[in-house]
Amino acid sequence: MTTYRIKTTNWKIWITTMMVTIFGGVLLANKFLPKGDTISIISVIFILLLTFFLQRFTSTALVEVALTKNDVSIRWLSQYIFHHYPDKTILFSDIESYKYQPDNNFDLFKLTLKEGSEIKLWHFVLTFKDDFDKLIMNFPQLVKSFNKRVTQKSYSHNEISHAENKPLTIKRAATIYEGEGAVFIAIFAVIVVIAVPLILYFSPKDRLKNPFIALAPMAGAVFFLTQFYRYRKKI
Secondary structure, X not given: OEEEEEEEEOHHHHHHHHHHHHHHHHHHHHHHOOOOHHHHHHHHHHXXXXXXXXXXXXXXXXXXXXXXXXXEEEEEOOOOOOOOOOXXXXXXXXXXXXXXXXXXXXXXXXXXXXXXXXXXXXXXOOOOOOOHHHHHHHHHXXXXXXXXXXXXXXXXXOOOOOOOOOOOOOEEOXXXXXOOOHHHHHHHHHHHHHHHHHHHHHOHHHHHHOHHHHHHHHHHHHHHHHHHHHHHHHO
């Protein structure tokens, strides 16, 4: 048995915490603090630090994932705020598919069970010192080994499943970069990559005033195109 400790993040709570803290902090600072550049800079730094620590408290949970050749065990060592997920052990034979989907902000590891339920572990990309990368590297190898065993067993017993039966093997689910709409998103991403530099070049005021706001969508577009090429290359 191999055990992995994962710091998983609920992105909905993460975004909500960020928005409430930033907007609430700005409103309180404008109302109660004296005006001035120094005070404003200190206020912004304090609000950002407060947002960072509150997000860790509200939206981050610690999960222990244990893998054997036959099952996956998930144990919640801590929970998101206002949430309580039960511990569970899942047989490989009950898993229909798995997915690892990298993202610019939140990577996703998902198991879809044959009875229809899903288990999702979101991982914030700036989270360090956990075993998420090891999990996503080792899990496909265990799936491959499991699929080989059940396939050999099926053939040896003439138990090849029919179309109406549930498949015996576990498949890898397609990512957003492999879906039907991925080509259209990639085209839009190319437009963004071309348009942002042109806008910054021909709008010097915007370039000096909000360079990070302008470059943020370009970073997301470049990331999508990189992953689109990576996954399409495998097809």
